[in-house]
Amino acid sequence: KTDLPIFAVRQRLIEEFKKSETSIVIGETASGKTTQIPQFLYNCGLHKNGLIACTQPRRVAAITIAQRVAQEMGTPVGQEVGFCVRFEDSTSSQTRIKYMTDGMLLRESIGDRLLKKYSIIILDEAHERTIQTDVLFGVVKYAQVQRKAENHRKLRLIVMSATMDVDHFAKYFSSAPVLYVEGRLHPIKINYTREIQSDYIGAALTTVFQIHQEEPAQDDILVFLTGQEEIETVAQTIKDLQLSLPLSLPKLIVCPLYASLPHSLQLRAFKSTPADCRKVVLSTNIAETSVTIRGIKFVVDTGKVKAKSFNASTHLDILSVQSISQAQAWQRAGRAGRERHGIVYRLYTEAQYFNFSPNTVPEIQRCNVSNTILQLLAIGIKDIHAFDFIDPPSKESISSAFSELTLLGAVVQSGSKLYELTALGQKMSVFPLDPKLSKAIVCAIPQNCVEEMLSLVSMLSVESVLYTPQAKKDVALDVRRKFTSNEGDFVMLLNIYRAFKQSKGSKSWCFENYINHRNMNVVFEIRKQIRGLCLKANVPLTSNQRDMKVLRRCVAHALFTNAAELQTDGTYRAIDSNETVLIHPSSCLFQSKPSYVVYRELIHTSKCYMRDLCVVDPDWLYEAAPNYFQSKLKGRR
Ligand code: ADP
Ligand code: MG
Secondary structure (H helix, E strand, C coil): CCCCHHHHHHHHHHHHHHHCCEEEEEECCCCCHHHHHHHHHHHCCCCCCCEEEEEECCHHHHHHHHHHHHHHHCCCCCCCEEEEECCEECCCCCCCEEEEEHHHHHHHHHHCCCCCCEEEEEECCHHHCCHHHHHHHHHHHHHHHHHHHCCCCCCEEEEEECCCCCHHHHHHCCCCCEEEECCCCCCEEEECCCCCCCCHHHHHHHHHHHHHHHCCCCCEEEEECCCHHHHHHHHHHHHHHHCCCCCCCCEEEEEEECCCCCHHHHHHCCCCCCCCEEEEEEECCHHHHCCCCCCEEEEEECCEEEEEEEECCCCEEEEEEEECCHHHHHHHHHCCCCCCCEEEEECCCHHHHHHCCCCCCCHHHCCCCHHHHHHHHHHCCCCHHHCCCCCCCCHHHHHHHHHHHHHCCCEEECCCCCEEECHHHHHHCCCCCCHHHHHHHHHHCCCCCHHHHHHHHHHHCCCCCECCCHHHHHHHHHHHHHHCCCCEHHHHHHHHHHHHHHCCCCHHHHHHHCECHHHHHHHHHHHHHHHHHHHHCCCCCCCCCCCHHHHHHHHHHHCHHHEEEECCCCCEEECCCCCEEEECCCCCCCCCCCCEEEEEEEEECCCEEEEEEEECCHHHHHHHCHHHHHCCCCCCC
């Protein structure tokens, strides 16, 4: 461990940290920033017995790094070193080094805007520019000034980034010193394709097999792809194709790596490769900077990433495959030259590379900011336009967020540019959820169905609880028919939740019913946490077991901006945008086509589909927002 590049500059770093209230650390990935700097600070006592927070954009990173550091310090996780991520907190009163997601620290600032329990805050992976980290820049900067004014103990801030483009940070943190940690990068050779590749997955497969057939076995390959489904498909294809290779070739070990992969399977990617095998890691951008894999010599970069972007007309974030930035391309390339010289295959032309945007566009300028604004208001920041954003969201996205929150009844305007939380908004801000789902919980209070709503919201907070292998699709659908409901997918989800609970969380029950056991456990965990938040906020945990109509009415009151109306031609009209939309074939309402539904999300493929539906009565929509529906609900009044 002490041979990490960061140990060469340890003393200098500590001196600089002592001198300056804010410092910026730039260092190549794997130089030891995240694992070592908190330990340096702790060991030299600079935290003065306060907490050291180190934020990460990803929960996987917060958990694995805390485990690693605890191991290095020879203590179990949860004592001196702990982690805190959404729905899971391992810290105790002994904890001094706390790895946490940026979202969790932001939540904590709602209770205490000055973040008084922390003496040092490290905002790590700052180059990723997630919404939460961006907002924390402003929140922590404010806390530093305010703590000084109120004579509280000093708050030290360390911003850590993997990219060299620091002028922007340095300027924002007026004259903070920039400290460099050199990595140990060996020469890397970059290859571009000669022609534009329309099928980057096919190109990636070809490249992997070319390397495999031509290069010595001890060199591993890292392929950057965009998401779970793509990675699993490529993994299967590599396994299938391998069967047709000459037996003299070494065995390929295929290791997928993406955030929602179970932790034990993620760890496979980090294990060292047996001598006569070659490892192929298929990863999302998670392997770009936040985790490091040893033994990689070849990087295959598709030039793609799955990222959220905001659709202003539907108020929704849509995940789509986009081109990476030049900065990301270099981070990816850098993963090849860790231990000896590396080779990078960029599956795009040099001209395409020069068309990539130089830096990654900050998430706050791409995504829906309504939850962020709800949180800022809850922290006590009334004038969002005057907030010290490093890069502010666009005016349109701020006003679109305010109109959504106003429609939901969470905020009211209290001045030309000022907004305030309503009593409803205050209650909603307790939950770390999409504002609509928070509202659904609050709406359930007077209707006495809070317990049911917690189950539903938890089911909607995981990717999918259904497990439908392509080869057994018909069997799976048939077995699950007993859960379906003519009241829609929301009621079906609740039925599954109840049946799972009755089975006492049984794994074999899940297996028999084609339900994803791991995700169901996550649902339990999420539910427990939200329920805890309810107890803390004195929300009565009422239950109205039988009548699903009451529950659906609450859903209508919260998700009314996602309502759609059946038209005479059998398609639907999304009431908010007037777009033509269809029911997704996976929905249990696909055949029955009720007159009014609300949906959880829209998916744009060749057509626009609504997924996860709930049957509603137009009267409920109307009573939720009479002014809004006055002109929009054609079939009524
Ligand atoms: P940085 O933050 O500068 O990218 P890290 O502190 O995350 O660097 O990692 C430093 C080194 O520690 C890396 O070379 C990596 O191989 C090693 N390391 C980090 N986490 C683990 C882990 N969970 N298991 C094994 N090695 C790890
Ligand atoms: Mg790091």
